Amino acid sequence: MGDKFEKVKTFYFSLWPSLNEDNWSAFEKRLIVKKYEKGNYILRPGEVCNCISFINYGLVRSYYLVDGREITTNFFVEDSVFSNYQSFLSRTPSLLYTDVLEDTEVIDVDYDSLQYAYENIPDSERVGRLVAEQLYILLSARNASLLMETPEQRYIKVLQEKPDLIRRVPQYMVASYLGVTPEALSRIRSRISKRNAELLSDTSSR
Amino acid sequence: MGDKFEKVKTFYFSLWPSLNEDNWSAFEKRLIVKKYEKGNYILRPGEVCNCISFINYGLVRSYYLVDGREITTNFFVEDSVFSNYQSFLSRTPSLLYTDVLEDTEVIDVDYDSLQYAYENIPDSERVGRLVAEQLYILLSARNASLLMETPEQRYIKVLQEKPDLIRRVPQYMVASYLGVTPEALSRIRSRISKRNAELLSDTSSR
DNA sequence: GTTATTTATTGATTCAAATCAATGGATTGT
DNA sequence: ACAATCCATTGATTTGAATCAATAAATAAC
Numbered sequence: 001m002g003d004k005f006e007k008v009k010t011f012y013f014s015l016w017p018s019l020n021e022d023n024w025s026a027f028e029k030r031l032i033v034k035k036y037e038k039g040n041y042i043l044r045p046g047e048v049c050n051c052i053s054f055i056n057y058g059l060v061r062s063y064y065l066v067d068g069r070e071i072t073t074n075f076f077v078e079d080s081v082f083s084n085y086q087s088f089l090s091r092t093p094s095l096l097y098t099d100v101l102e103d104t105e106v107i108d109v110d111y112d113s114l115q116y117a118y119e120n121i122p123d124s125e126r127v128g129r130l131v132a133e134q135l136y137i138l139l140s141a142r143n144a145s146l147l148m149e150t151p152e153q154r155y156i157k158v159l160q161e162k163p164d165l166i167r168r169v170p171q172y173m174v175a176s177y178l179g180v181t182p183e184a185l186s187r188i189r190s191r192i193s194k195r196n197a198e199l200l201s202d203t204s205s206r
Numbered sequence: 207m208g209d210k211f212e213k214v215k216t217f218y219f220s221l222w223p224s225l226n227e228d229n230w231s232a233f234e235k236r237l238i239v240k241k242y243e244k245g246n247y248i249l250r251p252g253e254v255c256n257c258i259s260f261i262n263y264g265l266v267r268s269y270y271l272v273d274g275r276e277i278t279t280n281f282f283v284e285d286s287v288f289s290n291y292q293s294f295l296s297r298t299p300s301l302l303y304t305d306v307l308e309d310t311e312v313i314d315v316d317y318d319s320l321q322y323a324y325e326n327i328p329d330s331e332r333v334g335r336l337v338a339e340q341l342y343i344l345l346s347a348r349n350a351s352l353l354m355e356t357p358e359q360r361y362i363k364v365l366q367e368k369p370d371l372i373r374r375v376p377q378y379m380v381a382s383y384l385g386v387t388p389e390a391l392s393r394i395r396s397r398i399s400k401r402n403a404e405l406l407s408d409t410s411s412r
Numbered sequence: 413g414t415t416a417t418t419t420a421t422t423g424a425t426t427c428a429a430a431t432c433a434a435t436g437g438a439t440t441g442t
Numbered sequence: 443a444c445a446a447t448c449c450a451t452t453g454a455t456t457t458g459a460a461t462c463a464a465t466a467a468a469t470a471a472c
Contacts, residue, residue, distance in 0.1 A: 064350070064353055064354055066353070066354050071353050071354075073349075073353075085342060085346070086342065086343055086346035086347070089339045089343055090343050095350055095354070118332075125331040125332045125335055126324070126331045126335075128335045129332075129334045129335035129338055132335055132338035132339045132342055133295045133338045135342055136291060136292065136295065136338055136341055136342045136345065137292055137295055137296050139345050139346065139349065140291070140292035140345065141292070142349075143279075143345065143348075143349055144270070144301055146352070147270055147272070147277050147279075148270055148272050148277075148301070170418090170419065170420095171419075171420065172419070172420085180459080180460090181459080181460060181461080182419080182420070182421095183420090183421080183422085183459090183460075183461085184459065184460075185420095186420060186422080187421085187422085187459095189420095189421095190421080190422085376448090376449070376450095377449075377450065378449070378450085386429080386430090387429080387431080388449080388450070388451095389429090389430080389431085389450090389451080389452085390428095390429065390430075391450095392450060392451050392452080393429095393451090393452085395450095395451095396451080396452085
């Protein structure tokens with residue numbers, strides 16, 4: 001009958017090999033279920049992020065606002081985890097907005113609960129380390145992509161790696177994720193489809 | 207008489223409160239001293255970074271090479287720690303060069319030694335987590351700076367926060383750290399000094 | 413189903429920064 | 443001390459992407 005904690009439990013067990021049912025039930029007691037409607041904000045600049053959220057269903061986004069222009073840093077979909085990790089860790093105000101692109105349900109672990117886990121649940125420090133390391137690796141890859149690849153290369157990668165995202169998210173948000181204007185992304189797309197059309201009709205290529 | 211491990215010992219004790227002399231001497235046995243001469247490379251793209259290095263003295267730099275153009279990601283000076291952390295953690299080939307800007311001596315912890323510490327020295331997991339978290343916060347701030355600030359703002363910040371670096375590093379490397387060409391940085395500098403000159407001579411401002 | 417609003421596309425124009433080019437200054441090596 | 447190389451500055455030109463503007467398509471609201 002739709003246990004809200006089913007998916008998040010599977011998720012935490014998968015990355016926490018030594019977790020047992022007793023530890024889990026102590027941990028689960030501290031989890032918080034929240035729902036957000038499309039168009040609302042989960043976090044705004046100036047607020048301190050106080051939780052790490054597993055997404056049961058839905059879609060959210062993080063972005064900077066730089067003189068009126070949105071710069072999207074990430075999209076997060078169901079069955080994954082999001083946070084403003086920098087604000088969460090440093091206990092300092094966020095620079096990012098987090099807004100809700102589709103009605104969303106999350107399961108939150110707040111900061112104190114995580115500290116509780118670190119003190120009381122075996123191996124949780126190791127899990128915390130591994131998670132921090134994984135997030136570092138991800139951020140580092142995103143960084144390298146922004147510095148080394150063209151917007152077109154990034155777009156093609158998104159097409160391949162997250163094709164569903166392209167369908168669920170307005171194009172101007174994808175553009176701001178790629179680091180270009182909506183007009184520029186539109187031109188990138190037409191360039192790509194033109195190239196593909198030529199490849200198909202080009203007999204001289206063989 | 208210049209114990210090479212003096213500074214690195216102080217460093218590790220400062221971030222590892224429960225470290226004791228016994229643990230330290232077990233750990234110290236595994237440390238490796240290395241020297242590099244100016245102009246050489248510590249790491250090249252394709253190689254896996256296998257250590258975390260404390261700098262006894264010297265200056266090194268990490269950079270991407272994108273169609274012949276250098277993009278500096280970081281400078282590291284004496285008494286600090288550097289690594290290609292992404293490569294080190296993921297055990298995958300580096301995308302970065304690390305080169306030596308001044309003759310440098312480092313104390314290395316290699317990957318296996320760190321795993322040894324995690325298994326055998328109490329609290330080391332927690333230290334590993336805190337370090338990973340701090341590095342995440344730093345990378346995140348660098349990221350935000352590249353997305354939100356102008357090259358001029360970044361230059362002024364470097365001037366304030368790392369004035370010695372400006373003196374020790376060629377300007378074209380600083381330019382590539384700020385994300386502009388050497389010519390552009392030169393113009394930024396002349397713009398700034400012109401503004402300062404105007405401020406000093408401008409009587410109408412009061 | 414129709415209207416209204418938002419989003420995407422396309423073209424024309426503007427602009428900021430890169431490139432190109434030349435000179436002068438600084439540093440390095442012998 | 444000298445030559446040679448490297449680096450920084452300045453000006454002229456080019457270029458790629460942003461902006462501006464208008465239209466078309468898609469989506470949402472009624």
